[in-house]
Every structure is written in structure tokens, then in C-alpha cells.
Amino acid sequence: MNRSRGGLFMASKSRAEHFRQVKRLVVKVGTSLLADPRRGVNRAMIRKLAGEIRGLRRAGREVVVVTSGAQWLGRHRMGLDRRPKDMPGRQATAAVGQVLLMNEYERALGRAGLAAAQVLLTREDLENHQRYLNARNTLERLLEMGAVPVINENDTVAFEEIRFGDNDNLAALVAQLVQAQLLVILTDVDGLYEGDPRLNRGAGLIGVVPKITRAMEQAAGGVGSDLGTGGMLTKLQAAKVVTAGGEMMVIARGDKPRVLLGVLEGGEEGTLFLPSGRPLDSHKRWIAFGFKPRGALMLDEGAARALRVQGKSLLPSGVTGVSGRFGAGEVVRLVDPNGREIGRGLCNYSSEECGKIKGARSSEIEARLGYKMKDEMVHRNDMVLGGDPRE
Numbered sequence: 001m002n003r004s005r006g007g008l009f010m011a012s013k014s015r016a017e018h019f020r021q022v023k024r025l026v027v028k029v030g031t032s033l034l035a036d037p038r039r040g041v042n043r044a045m046i047r048k049l050a051g052e053i054r055g056l057r058r059a060g061r062e063v064v065v066v067t068s069g070a071q072w073l074g075r076h077r078m079g080l081d082r083r084p085k086d087m088p089g090r091q092a093t094a095a096v097g098q099v100l101l102m103n104e105y106e107r108a109l110g111r112a113g114l115a116a117a118q119v120l121l122t123r124e125d126l127e128n129h130q131r132y133l134n135a136r137n138t139l140e141r142l143l144e145m146g147a148v149p150v151i152n153e154n155d156t157v158a159f160e161e162i163r164f165g166d167n168d169n170l171a172a173l174v175a176q177l178v179q180a181q182l183l184v185i186l187t188d189v190d191g192l193y194e195g196d197p198r199l200n201r202g203a204g205l206i207g208v209v210p211k212i213t214r215a216m217e218q219a220a221g222g223v224g225s226d227l228g229t230g231g232m233l234t235k236l237q238a239a240k241v242v243t244a245g246g247e248m249m250v251i252a253r254g255d256k257p258r259v260l261l262g263v264l265e266g267g268e269e270g271t272l273f274l275p276s277g278r279p280l281d282s283h284k285r286w287i288a289f290g291f292k293p294r295g296a297l298m299l300d301e302g303a304a305r306a307l308r309v310q311g312k313s314l315l316p317s318g319v320t321g322v323s324g325r326f327g328a329g330e331v332v333r334l335v336d337p338n339g340r341e342i343g344r345g346l347c348n349y350s351s352e353e354c355g356k357i358k359g360a361r362s363s364e365i366e367a368r369l370g371y372k373m374k375d376e377m378v379h380r381n382d383m384v385l386g387g388d389p390r391e
């Protein structure tokens with residue numbers, strides 16, 4: 001039995017009511033569920049998942065899968081008993097394992113009357129606005145066609161700088177990308193516990209999380225299993241992104257029969273994270289989550305207040321400093337005089353140009369640069385306030 005911590009929430013609005021509005025969901029499947037030390041791929045797991053996806057589709061819901069397991073499977077296939085230490089080694093095992101993985105998805109989804117579509121993404125694909133839109137359009141079309149996108153990180157080409165690193169974070173960004181109302185992370189534990197259930201048998205399962213606290217993050221500690229790269233901490237990071245985008249996330253045990261259907265029917269499955277912010281439109285989601293900013297603008301007190309309180313755009317006159325290197329049209333962090341990030345936005349000027357026009361009145365921009373793109377350095381419509389929810 002789950003010990004629900006969100007009694008009030010449960011009384012006012014049931015899980016079933018919350019999930020009724022879910023038209024589209026992302027399901028993340030962890031390596032621990034897919035790895036069978038004897039056979040390689042855990043075929044029964046993928047078949048079960050395919051059957052559940054069919055059930056969800058019949059109920060009119062669209063499903064996008066984010067799968068892990070490629071690296072583990074590649075290692076298993078090549079007879080390596082350990083994770084390669086170097087990047088090319090890990091990338092090579094991912095290349096071997098990805099084929100095995102997709103083969104199983106295609107077979108299992110095929111048996112369920114559905115088609116699998118492989119989509120491999122790197123962080124770069126989501127950072128570049130054009131590629132972000134391409135990825136989104138393709139995924140939309142796949143869903144329209146009735147196919148099931150099966151996404152993994154493009155491990156074979158992504159180098160450290162542009163990796164998502166773990167599929168929990170990738171899944172959260174995919175949920176943003178396709179504007180899913182729910183992310184379900186399937187793993188090998190029942191959900192989020194008050195402590196580590198492997199160390200403390202009395203630790204209770206948390207049914208509903210209205211807000212992620214520091215204590216939860218501390219309890220989540222390090223990585224979970226030695227199979228994948230994520231643990232509870234990366235799941236909490238994912239939850240922060242999803243809930244800050246106004247959507248819900250569930251962590252549940254993936255090997256339970258009908259677990260996905262149970263979640264969507266409103267059963268007391270796993271841990272439910274409630275939205276912490278209002279849903280953002282897709283342009284703002286991209287600014288808030290799609291990008292790892294390469295630079296920052298330091299704001300004076302007046303500008304910081306004008307953004308926060310009056311909902312104003314950022315003019316060069318309110319900028320006291322520029323850090324990092326970025327081109328025009330890239331996302332930058334907006335930092336107040338105390339060094340706190342108060343938001344992010346698309347900057348109309350490059351870092352070099354910003355350096356020349358910082359502190360200037362709008363009427364002086366042309367004199368300083370020899371041209372003027374816009375009066376605003378960052379327009380209100382291209383700005384999302386609030387710090388990085390992951391920090």
C-alpha cells in the first residue's frame with residue numbers, strides 16, 4: 001500500500017481527474033528494466049510495455065517512449081563485463097546495443113499492431129532552434145501517423161559537452177518538446193521513498209509530491225543501480241523541469257503488470273509530482289529548458305526590478321556586464337546584482353555587441369555599433385523569469 005502524503009490533494013481532486021486530461025505522455029524506460037543478464041534484452045518487459053501502449057492508444061492517448069539500455073546491451077553483446085572507461089568505448093557499445101534494442105521494440109510493437117520509429121537526439125538538436133522545430137515536427141507527424149516514437153540519446157556522436165548525460169533528463173526535455181501532459185518514469189523501485197529503502201526498511205513511499213524539497217534531494221543521494229547512469233537524483237531533476245513547465249510526472253515500478261494503465265486510470269501507483277508552475281507555450285519552454293546558456297547579462301537593480309515586477313523588456317541601459325561568448329539569437333542567463341539568475345532570454349545581440357552597447361540608451365545603440373537591430377537586448381516575449389528549476 002502506498003502511504004500517500006498528499007491527503008488534501010487526493011481529497012480535492014483525485015488522481016483519475018488529474019490524468020483524465022492527459023492526451024499525450026512520455027514513458028521513460030530505465031536500463032534496469034531492460035537488462036537481462038542471461039539473455040541480453042528483457043523481451044518480456046518490452047512485450048508488456050507494447051501491450052500497455054496499445055491499451056493507452058485505444059483509450060485515445062498518444063505515447064512517446066524514451067528508452068535506455070543501449071550501452072548495457074552493447075556491452076553484454078560484446079562480452080564486456082564492465083562499462084568502458086573511455087568515451088569511444090561507451091559510444092561503440094551504444095552503437096551495438098541500439099540495434100538490439102530497436103529490434104525488440106519493433107518486434108513487440110509490431111505484435112501489438114503498432115510501428116516503432118527510432119529517434120536519436122543530442123542536446124545540440126534541442127539547442128538549435130531550427131533542429132528543435134524539426135525534431136518537434138517529425139515527432140508530431142509520427143504521432144499523427146500512429147507510430148510510436150522510441151527515443152534514445154544519440155550516444156555514438158554526442159561528446160561530453162553536448163550530452164544529456166542520462167535519459168531521465170532527456171525524457172523531461174522530450175516531454176517539453178512534444179508538450180506532453182505527463183512523464184512516467186518506469187524504473188526498478190516503486191517510487192520516491194522518504195529515505196533509501198535499501199538501507200532503511202521502514203522508509204515509506206511518498207504518494208504525491210506537491211513540491212520537491214531539499215530534504216528529498218538529499219535523501220535521493222547518489223546513483224541508484226550500476227546498470228544505467230541515472231538514479232533518484234536525476235529523476236528529481238527531471239521532475240523539476242516537467243513540473244516547472246506546468247505538467248505532471250510519475251515514478252513507478254516498470255515490471256508490475258498494467259502499471260502504465262493503472263497510472264492513467266488514477267490508481268495509487270508510484271509517486272506523483274504535481275505541477276509547480278503554469279504551462280508555458282512552446283517558445284518559452286525552449287528558452288527555459290532547451291538550452292544550456294553560454295553567457296550571461298548582469299543587470300542593475302532597476303532593470304532587475306523592471307523585469308520582475310513590471311514585466312518589462314531588457315534594454316541595454318540596464319546591463320552592467322556581459323560574460324561568456326554567444327551569438328545574436330542565443331539564450332543567455334539574466335543575473336541580478338546579487339549574482340542570482342532571475343531568468344533567461346533570447347538575446348538580440350552577440351556577446352561582443354552587448355559589450356559595446358551595455359549601459360547605453362536605446363538612442364545611442366546605432367552610434368556605438370554603426371547599426372541597430374532592436375531597441376531591446378532581450379524582448380519580453382523572448383524571456384522566461386525564474387531561476388533554473390534544476391538548481
Ligand code: GLU
Nearest residue numbers: 069070071166167228229
Ligand atoms: N543512453 C544510454 C543508453 O541507452 C542510457 C543513459 C541512462 O542510463 O540514462 O545506454
